[in-house]
Amino acid sequence: MKVTLNIWRQKNVSSKGRFETYEVDNIDEHISFLEMLDMLNERLLKNDQEPISFSHDCREGICGACGLFINGRAHGPMRGVTTCQLHMRMFNDNDVITIEPWRAKAFPVIKDLTVDRTALDKIMQGGGYVSVNTGGVPDANSVIIPKLIADEAFNSAVCIGCGACVATCKNASASLFTAAKVSQLALLPQGYPERKYRARNMIDVMDGLGFGNCSNTYACEVDCPKEISVLNIARMNREYLKSIFVSLYS
Amino acid sequence: MKLDAKIPKGSLGEKWDNHKFNLKLVNPANKRKFDIIVIGTGLAGASAADSLAELGYNVKVFCFQDSARRAHSIAAQGGINAAKNYQNDGDSVYRLFYDTIKGGDYRAREANVYRLAQLSSNIIDQCVAQGVPFTREYGGLLDNRSFGGAQVSRTFYAKGQTGQQLLLGTYGALCRQIELGKISYNPYHEILEYVLIDGHAKGVVTRNLLTGEIKSHAAHAVIIASGGYSNVFYLSTNAMGSNATAAWRAYKKGAYFANPCFTQIHPTCIPQAGEAQSKLTLMSESLRNDGRVWAPKSKENAEKLRKEELKPKDIPEDDRDYFLERKYPAFGNLVPRDIASRAVKEVCDEGRGIAATGLGVYLDFSDAISRLGTVAIEGRYGNLFQMYEKISGEDPYKTPMKIYPAVHYTMGGLWVDYNLMTTVPGLYALGEANFSDHGANRLGASALMQGLADGYFVIPYTIGDYLAGLGFNKVDINNPAFAEAEKNVKDKIEKLISAKGQRTPDEIHRELGKIMWEKVGMSRNEAGLKEAVEEIRRLKESFWKDIKVIGEKDNINETLEKAGRVIDFIELAEIMAIDALERPESCGCHFRLESQTEEGEAKRNDNDFTYVSAFSYEGEENEPKMHKEELKFEFVELTQRSYK
């Protein structure tokens, strides 16, 4: 099959970018979308043109490194997949595909389709953990957690930190990302001692980094490759309001 | 140099306790006077970094990815072993130790493996305290499953994403120390050189992958936790960025590289679809619990299946060969990874392979589905089936999966003593980057265990012993050794970027992969290995005139990064082939055609080869030198594995 690609090219953080059009022919429909880009890059390199920069690593949908905005959607048109899990059979012959980087002020474009997502690390540093040191912890089975709660915490914990929620949100809000971690630790007894501060601290960091406000369009939930529910955002809001209005320790 | 593993005296159970008591301690107030560099943020690196920072050391962490959370530990599916005996089924530290050392085909150190088994329980406690959401039973206690053919249920898991959850737990601890200012965090950095002063590791030279800046970093000790080197094979289940550069540059500075030829090939991966394939995807080992592996009996049918003139359901039962069940009636489809992989390869070599390339066999769930129903199968493997369908476009509920073995893990790595120190004082290697615990074959669910044991519970003790003898002076970054190392790095980058060849890094890498897969892969023989050594050497020689790199050196330049990693892979491949050649016995994953039983199984030669081979770098002009660390088995009796 053959596709025409409109790809965002940008030399570095400070330069202005532009779209370039490329045609890729002789594509086996069983290869992945990123392998199709690999093919293009091999060709560019052979012709002394600079290959297109894009993030990727595990190529099995778990590391969260990849993330392209494909035809107006984060990770493309399929639900519940990362960019690296997209395969060419999901496209048609002679399709025109527009590929853009994640666009958000908090994710500056470093080169072409690669963006800097350290802002997400910073949110985690704001409180996405339980403050326990190595050693001196109780036996694993001394804390009993109902299966349903543990499973629910797991469902929040599956976030891969790809930033699709930010990319697809009309306000570039990082609420789903932040809420997934707040939620996981709010559900588990291990997170209890710090829950009063966790939501506040993480929201403070999130607000300070240039992410927008959540306006509940729920686009994040639809484009999240791990299909993390917006109920997590409700839980984060609840945690926050509780920490403001209800004294957890008086 | 004689290799001294520094194994403590005493019975197995006493060794680690005695050793901990004998190790020197650093006074709590003095810990902040020491700087430690950690390379890599996978389970081993991150757990070491945060544990050391908690103790008070100043830690500087580097990873090449854009975030510490992307390290490839995240992709581990199955689980993590621990000798908790929560299931009351007869597990114990000794049994975990015994299974691991036997599974490694008696090519690992008893003392290290025993310590690993001892520490396994602490890991689970630690992870639960961090809020890792392990799968639980309805009563609220942790669930366990039996994994990889183990006879007890000792594997803890978080659905099919155990590695991810464990990594995020330790990543959280890392984030906490960054926030507290005890860890300096440097993503997008690649280690390109080590700095030795008076023979001791005192720092590293890094390249900032965003700006191209070359910079020196000084420290009192350096920890390598940069993972394995499966990507020597080009196609593997490792991440695209996983590389051997940090470990290989350490080798070139004097760290010995041990058992390089011990590479594990996992039987159940999705077969290669074509030339453009960039990596292989693992399907969990647990699938073999209910899936039956088969290939057509006749080549004619295989041919028709390859061309899609026939569908697998068109092959009548009598024309199918369930070869694992036929060859290993006792274990059937559940034989260990190395055995299953080799059997699949044999079938495909006979021309009975399926899939477009002829490199694949079926993993068929139709029996299990008709016996247990679709719902039960979905409950067990739903997410795996979904993943398979996304990648292959075929529905495994209706048509059998296609599978083929792929390189998955490397047991070999930097040689370390009992303290996890390499042959360079002050330079440590943890996790998959070292060679220490898995012998010639790693059992399922023990990689996560080893990475975290090393990082959480071994290095925090052993590194103090070294640091306590150093004195409190800061390492002088103006020492000429740093400038010299920086110059070497810059020269090499200049050489790469100005290369005027016509082959892309990927082209050369693919060629290397092909040599390795065919001649240093699942089964090896003397003639093939000799050819491989020659071919690798030719590739090494032609690399500098063939390689093509364009772009700038002071910007992101993936081609430049790849080219630098590919030449390191090529050099490493050479000692892998030499090591395989010089070990004419079969053991674990290392199968030499010359050394097999009458039934075609691996035959060890304990009289001549009960040692660890460790290679030292002797300069560009000279061949690497092999050293032997004899393995002494005082507590277990060496037996031949049999799965018939």
Added chain:
Amino acid sequence: MASSSKESLKKSIGRSVGKKFIMAMTGLFLLVFLLIHLIGNSMLIIDPSGETFNAFVEGMTHNPMIRIMEFVLLFGFIFHIIDAIVLKIKNRQVRSVRYKVYSQSANSKFQSRTMLFTGLTIFSFLLLHIYQFVAIRRIFNADITMFDLVRETFKDPIYIGIYILAFILLSFHLNHGFESAFQTFGLNSKKYTPILKRAANIYSYLVPAGFTAISIFMYIN
């Protein structure tokens, strides 16, 4: 993770989630007002002579509680609108380069993406509405009963058209706003979300439909 457990209210409501909380609180308050307004309007149908309606209006005008509530309502509107604009200003700054292709309709509802537009349009209608039904009597002291005023105004088919259009937009606004408020309060959960969604749908369709029906009724009569 150290942090002071006490902080000023200003700080608490200054965070993004705090601002959303104000938005939801004022929004819910306005929802209640709208319902009371509808009850008042329904007198137009219950008693077509207009006597009940006029009595209701008189009662409301002279009730000191209602006069106080008028101020509260005024502040409710002001906060709701200012907060919306503050949030929007920040949200406009989050992208320096916009997407060339942006398929928002594939992952979110129209009404959730157009709150400011529907809100501001309704606000302009509200100004017209206040001019016609409040200012004329109270500021310009027109000597006309409310019922007569209503009857006169609803004779104009163009006005009816504007009125209905405003309520269609209000329906969109309410549909998202109602549901969204519960999300912001953190009350959404697996158990309650379906009920809240249904309530949001019922409210956002029935209330504007009620207003519209009354206006048509007035026109026909």
